[in-house]
Amino acid sequence: MDLYNTDAGRLDKFIFDHLQPDRVFLIDVGKAINLICNFLKENCFKDAAPPPPRVLKVVKGGSSGKGTALKGGSDADLVVFLSIFKEYRDQELHRKEIIQEIQRRLEEFKNKNHQNINVLFEDNKWPSPRVLSFTLYSRDFENSIEFDVLPAFDALGQVKCIKPSPQVYIDLISSSSSRGGEFSPCFTELQRDFIIDRPTKLKSLIRLLKHWYKEYVCVRYKSLPPKYALELLAVYAWEQGSRETDFNMAEGFRTVLWLIQQYKRLCIFWTTFYDLQNETLKQYLRGQLRKTRPVILDPADPTGLLGQGSRWDLLAREAAECLSQKCCTNNYSVHHWDVPVEVKMEEEQSYCTIL
Structure with missing residues (x-):
């Protein structure tokens, strides 16, 4: 195994x-x-x-x-x-x-x-x-x-x-002060729904990433980004690079590992449950998106910056090691999908990926 x-x-x-x-x-x-x-x-x-x-x-x-x-x-x-x-x-x-x-x-x-x-x-x-x-x-x-x-x-x-009232998030922001993600359990239903209806093979890719994280990363390093960040990177890679229900697993796996290596430029968030239409949320999200990379916002909780202060460099080091192994290179050339790391928002004059 x-x-x-x-x-x-x-x-x-x-x-x-x-x-x-x-x-x-x-x-x-x-x-x-x-x-x-x-x-x-x-x-x-x-x-x-x-x-x-x-x-x-x-x-x-x-x-x-x-x-x-x-x-x-x-x-x-x-x-x-x-x-x-x-x-x-x-x-x-x-x-x-x-x-x-x-x-x-x-x-x-x-x-x-x-x-x-x-x-x-x-x-x-x-x-x-x-x-x-x-x-x-x-x-x-x-x-x-x-x-x-x-x-x-x-x-x-x-x-x-489908999308909570903006007031739910306005109240959240005013209660959170500097503790981002403090109240993320309140949004468990949205976090679950964001993943559960995805294609079976995408959930298999998430399983593969979690196995890699557990068996090859956690045994060597501490202070790592959470597994949830890897789940979201898998969703993002699939949405931007494939959207096929029967994609090439090695390509999907390689894409997420490549994204991990680009952590110093990552800026990702989704507008599934909150967006820029409300002025208060808009100003708050602008501040979140301008923070030190990587920025991966919890799609259910805009205060949740996943992996902030974690050792992404150690995760990237093991990703590079994995990319050189048989599971990513054996017998034929495995390419990662063409996935943008930074997409310019004209309104913000900064870089982020909006889904």
Whole structure:
């Protein structure tokens, strides 16, 4: 299962054989997610002091929600939207006590009601943690399932819409100060929807990138850009360079690796959920797009600059190493797609890529 020794022409088979989750794994993940979701909705806050928090909804994010899970491992992000959070600041002020309550109830849940499950919690040393991380084990599952549970303010509400009201983002900007991405869990549904309906093969490319990142980059380096940045680069590469449902996997892989090497010039954002029509958002986005490269804006959260302050140089170093391996060069010439790194906006007189 060595990617670097895999023929470039056999990457599709490599993904199918080694990275694509099998049916048993997907069933286990589904059961585990349903178990925790039902716990959060029905058991978690029923004895809380009045007024008790009410779970408005639980949204599945992460690789399981997006359909990009790797074989043998799944990061199931469950975002719990609570009635007691009336605005973004409430989430920041009260999430610690909510996380502590969820952990306490999970301990009771596993000990009293379900002797066939075990939950191991990850130590969290932050004074105000954003997430409760744990691994769920059960005799009913062949695989252990890793969970991140995040309490969040229901900024989008119950009504699904293609593009939220600009006021949602104006309120976000005024609440975020200098902490970009602080409230990104509020937009998990949009982050998931941005990926989930993409072609199957594009999600396979994302799996390949995540495998490369895990097996060849994370084992060597620290302080790296997040995996989510690689997902967005894959989407961008496909949108700009192919748009075919059955593209050449080696070319797609090589394109993303090439883009990583161009990190000092990257400036990418999407107008799927927010745009330049509102003057307040327009001025804010101008400021974001003028920041030090690379600029990759979370398509669901304009405050989220992915990978800012991270060691892109180390990621680029391993990308260069990968490009020289058999998986990118074997037996025939593999070219990257013709993808623009910088596209000039006449209005801004600066460079960015607008999708």
